[in-house]
Amino acid sequence: MSEELDYIKHLAPGFDRGRVLQDLMNHFGDDVWRFAYFLTRRADAADDLSQEVFLSAYTSLHAYRGDGSVKGWLLKITRNKALHYLQSAFVRKVTLTDMFKASGSAPGADTVFFDRMESRSLWEAVMSLPRKYRELLILDYHYGLSRRETADLLGVPEGTVKSRAHRARKKLAQMLDGEKGAVGP
Amino acid sequence: MKEREEAWAEKMKASPFGSARFTGEMRQAVNRKLQERTGNGLVRSRARRRGLVLSALILAAACMAGIGLLPLGDGAGRQAPAGWEEQHAYPEEGKPLFSVYPEPEAKAGITQGYLFSFTAPFHTFAGKSLEVLAVHGASGLQETVLSETIRNPDSGYEGLQRHGMQFTLPLGGLWRLNVLLDGGSYGHVTIALREPDWEASPEFRSGTYFMRGVEGKAAFIDAGFTAGMPQKYMWHFWGNEEEFKGGFEVKALKEGKVQPVEVYSARPFLSGSLNGADRTAVTTMSLPEPGRWRLLPYVGGRLLDTIVVDVKRPGKE
Numbered sequence: 001m002s003e004e005l006d007y008i009k010h011l012a013p014g015f016d017r018g019r020v021l022q023d024l025m026n027h028f029g030d031d032v033w034r035f036a037y038f039l040t041r042r043a044d045a046a047d048d049l050s051q052e053v054f055l056s057a058y059t060s061l062h063a064y065r066g067d068g069s070v071k072g073w074l075l076k077i078t079r080n081k082a083l084h085y086l087q088s089a090f091v092r093k094v095t096l097t098d099m100f101k102a103s104g105s106a107p108g109a110d111t112v113f114f115d116r117m118e119s120r121s122l123w124e125a126v127m128s129l130p131r132k133y134r135e136l137l138i139l140d141y142h143y144g145l146s147r148r149e150t151a152d153l154l155g156v157p158e159g160t161v162k163s164r165a166h167r168a169r170k171k172l173a174q175m176l177d178g179e180k181g182a183v184g185p
Numbered sequence: 186m187k188e189r190e191e192a193w194a195e196k197m198k199a200s201p202f203g204s205a206r207f208t209g210e211m212r213q214a215v216n217r218k219l220q221e222r223t224g225n226g227l228v229r230s231r232a233r234r235r236g237l238v239l240s241a242l243i244l245a246a247a248c249m250a251g252i253g254l255l256p257l258g259d260g261a262g263r264q265a266p267a268g269w270e271e272q273h274a275y276p277e278e279g280k281p282l283f284s285v286y287p288e289p290e291a292k293a294g295i296t297q298g299y300l301f302s303f304t305a306p307f308h309t310f311a312g313k314s315l316e317v318l319a320v321h322g323a324s325g326l327q328e329t330v331l332s333e334t335i336r337n338p339d340s341g342y343e344g345l346q347r348h349g350m351q352f353t354l355p356l357g358g359l360w361r362l363n364v365l366l367d368g369g370s371y372g373h374v375t376i377a378l379r380e381p382d383w384e385a386s387p388e389f390r391s392g393t394y395f396m397r398g399v400e401g402k403a404a405f406i407d408a409g410f411t412a413g414m415p416q417k418y419m420w421h422f423w424g425n426e427e428e429f430k431g432g433f434e435v436k437a438l439k440e441g442k443v444q445p446v447e448v449y450s451a452r453p454f455l456s457g458s459l460n461g462a463d464r465t466a467v468t469t470m471s472l473p474e475p476g477r478w479r480l481l482p483y484v485g486g487r488l489l490d491t492i493v494v495d496v497k498r499p500g501k502e
Contacts, residue, residue, distance in 0.1 A: 018219075025215065029207030034200060043206075050207050054215045055222075114201035122193060123201040141197035169190060 021058045028071060029054075031143070032078050038138050039082035041127060049085060053078045068149055075143065076153045079135070086131075125175045133168035140165065269322050269359050275372035280304070285362065285374045293357040294381025294479065294491045296402075300349050301364075307344040310335040313367045317350070322359035322375075324443035329486055330354070330362070353488045355438055355445070355481055357381055383440055383477055386492045392460035396421060399490045403482050404462075410478070410496040415471040420482070421462030422489075429464055431485025440477040448472065448480070472496045 032053050037046035056077055057064075064073055114120045126137055139145045139153065147165075151158040274281040286300040301317075303310070317331040330352035339347045354360055357380035364371040388395045388407065398404025398421075405420045422429065436445040449468045459465045472478050475498040482489045 021215075021219075022212075025207070025212045029212065030200065030205050033207040033211075034202070037206070046206070047211060051211055051215050051218070055218060058215075058219060115203040116199065116201055119196040119199065119201055122196050126197070137193075138197070141194040144198070172193070173189065 017058060017061055020061060021054060024057060024070070024074065025054055028074050031071060032074055035075050035078045035138070035143075036082050038127070038142075039079060039131065039135060040085060045082075045085055049078065049081050052081055056081075068152055069145075071143065072145060072149045072153055075139070075145075079153065122176070125172055128175065129168065129171055132164065133171055136161065136165050136168050137172065266322055269361065269375055271359065271377045272375045275364075275374050277372070282372050283364065283374070285376060287376050290379060291376065292379040292381060293354050294493075296351050296353045296490055297378075298349060298351050299376075300347060301345070302347060303345040305344065307338045310345055310366065312336070314365075316365040316368075317352075318363045318365060319352075319354055320361045320363065321354070321356050321443070322361065324356065326356065326443065326445070328352075328354060328488055330488075332487075353490050354378060355381070355479065355488065355491055356443055381479070381491065383479075383493060385477070385495055391421065391462060394460050396460075397494065398492045403489045404492070405468075407494065410470075410472055410494055411499050412475040412496050413471060413473060413499055415469050418468050418470055419460075420466045420468055421460060422464040422466075422484070423462055425463075429484060432483075433466055433468075434483040434486075435468065435470060436481040436483065437472055438479045438481065439474060440479070445481060446473065475499075 029050065033046050033050040036049040036053070037043060040046060040049065053074060057074060060077075064070075114123045126134055129137070135154070136150065139150045145153065147158050147161050151161045154161065156164075273286070274284040276282065281304060283301055283303040283305075286302070288298045291297045291299075312335065314334050315331065316329065316333075319328045319330050320326070321328075331350050335345070338344050339349075341347070357378050359375055359377050361373050361375045363373045386397050386399070388397045389400050389404070390396075391400070391404070394406050396404035397407040401423045403420065403422050405418045408416050408418055410416070420433075433449075433451055434447070435449040437448045438445045448470050451466070451468070457465070472494075475496050478494055478496055480492045480494060482492070
């Protein structure tokens with residue numbers, strides 16, 4: 001996992017924002033890009049969104065009060081931007097259905113595919129979950145956020161995170177079992 | 186189910202992509218957009234900004250001296266701003282909002298204890314960030330001496346009636362301690378510190394080496410200083426993990442001066458434990474002029490302590 005860059009919590013006024021921004025991009029650039037991708041399922045959107053995230057992080061650095069981790073803060077900005085993107089009229093019209101369901105079909109030109117064999121089927125299953133469940137599993141398993149941090153990031157109570165995570169795991173299990181044909185009604 | 190979840194967590198820890206997706210071009214694009222937006226260079230150096238402030242101060246001082254407001258001569262740069270006097274309590278509507286009790290005879294250059302006593306109930310502070318920003322009266326030098334999130338009342342109290350802190354300030358004279366709650370100004374007090382000692386810091390033995398500095402805190406293997414000559418020095422730090430977060434920086438103050446010079450800065454900086462210390466850092470440092478200097482090591486923007494060294498004139502042994 002990336003280093004936490006906690007010094008950002010203790011910046012004195014007049015600190016060099018430019019330098020801090022470079023640090024943030026170096027350490028969290030990929031984390032942010034991936035989260036944007038996981039949420040939007042589009043590489044081109046993730047390219048744009050991740051840049052926007054760092055631009056807003058730069059302007060709101062002084063507002064970051066160090067309550068949570070730096071990573072959590074950046075992921076929260078990412079999520080806000082990604083949701084905004086998903087809600088925008090353009091995307092609603094050009095809906096991208098089932099990009100991940102067709103596991104057998106060849107990927108399209110701008111389709112990113114997961115190039116690590118050992119975890120590919122798992123990631124594909126996660127990506128095909130509804131966003132509500134997908135983001136929870138990703139924040140937990142991939143980013144290692146605590147339940148409290150996740151609740152904070154999603155803006156829901158911890159209890160909701162807990163119950164939603166339970167359902168998400170159940171859905172994921174069903175999906176993987178269905179695929180293998182190991183268990184099935 | 187449990188085992189399965191653990192397997193998922195394990196598999197999903199790594200990125201599903203074999204390569205980095207946030208590329209150098211994207212990084213540059215961000216920088217470019219910022220430049221367009223602000224209309225100037227992105228990485229404005231801290232030194233340049235400080236230079237600007239400094240020249241503005243000098244200009245202001247020159248104007249004031251010109252119309253006879255400031256006494257000319259050596260003392261000119263050492264005056265605290267008008268209206269500053271030692272003031273240990275910050276009143277609001279006649280009652281103190283908080284008070285500070287510094288260690289008796291508190292001195293600059295060494296770590297001293299300060300007790301803050303806040304009168305407001307605990308919920309005023311709960312979950313908020315409390316910062317103390319110190320400003321030196323004569324030089325305008327700023328130090329962040331405390332930055333924490335308030336989680337619990339002080340032990341044995343209902344609120345923050347006995348809030349102890351320890352910090353080091355580099356210069357003697359008046360310091361205004363600005364208290365910020367969640368980034369907003371909460372009030373300020375003004376303390377007077379005695380001038381620091383200027384005897385060279387002692388050497389002590391740790392592991393197989395002699396080090397100069399403060400035992401149990403920060404010290405380095407002193408290879409000697411010659412003005413203007415860069416030299417390698419190994420720094421050693423003692424403390425717990427929490428204290429080592431953030432960058433490492435060294436500034437230095439010459440005896441009789443109030444503006445520090447930047448000597449070294451890097452992040453992330455610390456390597457493992459060596460020579461009996463918890464963390465170490467190899468640095469190259471050079472001090473510009475011969476004489477007595479006070480080194481100011483900062484970790485994560487906070488001054489750890491100060492170390493006095495002698496700097497030789499070049500060409501003389």
